[in-house]
Amino acid sequence: MLDWILNNWFLSLLIANYIVAISAAFFLIRSNQNPRKTVSSLLFLVALPFLGLGIYYFFGLDYRKSKIFKRKDLNANELIHNWNKRLHISDDDLDKYEETFLIDRLKMVKLLRHNQAAPLTLSNNLQVLINGRAKFNQLFKDIKKAKHHIHLEYFIICDDHIGNEVIDALIKASHRGVEVKMIYDSVGSDISRAARNKMTAAGIEHAAFMPVLFSKFTRKANYRNHRKIFIIDGSIGYIGGVNISDDYVNEPINYNGNYWRDTHLRIEGHAVKSLQAQWLLNWFFIKEQEDQYHIHKDYFPEITLPENKAVQIAASGPDTDWANIMEALFIAINTAEETVYITTPYFIPNEAILTSLKSAARSGVEIHIMVPKKGDSWAARYASRSYFEDLLESGIHVHWYHRGMLHAKTMVVDGLFATIGTSNMDYRSFDINFEINALIYDHEIAEQLNNQFLIDLEYCEEVHLDLWIKRDKMNKFKESFCRLWAPLL
Known part of the structure; x- marks a missing residue:
């Protein structure tokens, strides 16, 4: 038997592949996923030996249901649950806001509270920060005033010019006795050993999120923070699209020739407690402290601010039961009555979002979508363009931003609701990566973002249906081909 296997090694591997593929197909059918996704995955398993199994492992499994990310949710910790209860607003209390800023938005508020136990917070001061320099200028001021702790979590941290400025500011804070803890994504970030050693020597705790080693690559490479x-x-909390890298700061010393347009949000108030809770959950996950939580009382200080801006924090990832951010965007679009303004670097929507956008447009809602003309991904660019004809035929306005890389992730609905965060409008953000968005129920912030949208329109060209349908066949083929791989981009 062994001799036969050795003499027919390729055939043996092929047989083993299909034994595993049949088992995978059984579990895939039993999982009751979307029929189109199931049929596509089965086709890959049958038609592409070896490669099909890899594609299924990365993209066919429903990690949200299988719970491979074993960590405590928001209610697992008693202290976090206690502050959640203090901020909790009952359904009866919410009803009094029906005639105010929350009109037609109560469904979204209740959805997140039920899905994720995410409280609506009413006492917040907000500051919209346009582009990287505005963010970092304000951030450095706040770091200098820090007294007890600084917690940060980023997809990209680089020890380049702006990265070293941030690291140096954190080291100075640590020397003042401020607790500093940092989470950085193992794939997105590029921090040298020298920089990590320098932070460690200064007393800064830092940890990579799901570090990618060769032996663990197949399990952890795709689910990024x-x-x-x-x-x-x-x-005080910051949330938005600006990473810690020179790419995000348009200045001569670190300018790479590509203008970077982004949006960030500074929050002062109770919504920061939700950011803190999400950060703590990831910190405990990384440190594998499932059974012993240590939460200092100053992590959730008393904050006395008048009711000003209503904010809800939506977090999603493979570890959550529901696609919280995607569902919030879905409801926001479906409840729109007048306008929807979307800014996103990658527009590769799932069927739910695409249908809601087209239905809203055909029902009379004015919808504008702004995407970069070039972007930083060839495949994502063409996959995004494959949706344009559908959008344009439904009456949706599509704008190409040509000044540089448009990286802002914002949406404004009816001049009353807005979201700023890390989630792109694509499969990866909705289903694969760990994301977080601030949902803002406030006319003033919505108006600021609408005004910025109009400013950005000055650097756009609108895509018109009559010209778009005449594009050459090669571009159409590229779009269709890239769209096949949309869930992977």
């Missing part, structure tokens, strides 16, 4: 969170003393 795409969040950008910075928390100072539990009362």
Whole structure:
């Protein structure tokens, strides 16, 4: 038997492949996923030996249901649950806001509270920060004032010019006695050993999120921490699209020739507690402290601010029961009555979002979508363009931003609701990566983002249906081919 296997090694591997493939097909059928996704996965398993198994392992399994990310959820820790209860607003209390800023938005508020136990917070001061320099200028001021702790979590941290400025500021804070803890994504970040050693010597705790080693590559390479969170003393928080890298700062010393347009949000108030809770969950996950939580009381300080801006934090990832951010965007679009303005670097929507956008447009809602003309991914660019004809035929306005890389991730609905965060409007953000968004129920912030959208339109060209359908056949083929791989991009 062994001799036969050795003499027919390729055939033996092929037989083994299909034994495993049949088992995978059985579990795939039993999982009751979307029929189109199931049929596609089965086709890969049958038609592509070896490669099909790899594609199924990465993209066919429903990790949200299988719970391979074993960590405690928001209610698993008693202390976090206690502050959640203090911020909790009952359904009866919410009803009094029906005639105010929450009109037609109560479904979204209740959805997240039920899905994720994410409280609606009413006492917040907000500052919209346009582009990297505005963010870092304000951030350095806040770091200098830090007294107890600084917690940060980023997809990209590089020890380049701006990265070293941030690291140096954190080291100075640590020398003042401020607790500094950093989470960085193992794939997205590029921090040298020298920089890590320098932080360690200064007393800064830092940890890579799901580090990718060769032996663990197949399990961990694809599920990345795409969040950008910075928390100072539990009362000031930052969230948005700006990573810690020179790419995000348009200045001569670190300018790479590609203008970077991005949006970030500074929060002061109770919503920071939700950011803190999400950061803590990832910190405990990384440190494998499932059974012993240590939460200092100053992580959730008392904050006395008048009711000003209503904010809800939506976090999603393979570890959550529901696609919280995608569902929030879905409801926001479906409840729109007048306008929807979307800014996203990658527009590769799933069927639910695409249908909601087209249905809203055909029902009379004015929808504008802004995407970069070039972008930083060839495949994502063409996959995105494959949706344009459908959008344009439904009456949706598509705008190509040509000044540089448009990286902002914002949406404004009816001039009343807005979201700023880390989630792109694509499969990867909705289903694969760990993301976090601030949902803002406030006319003033929505108006600021609408005004910025109009400013950005000055650097756009609108895509018109009559010209778009005349594009050459080679581009159409590239779009169709890349769209096949949309869930992988």
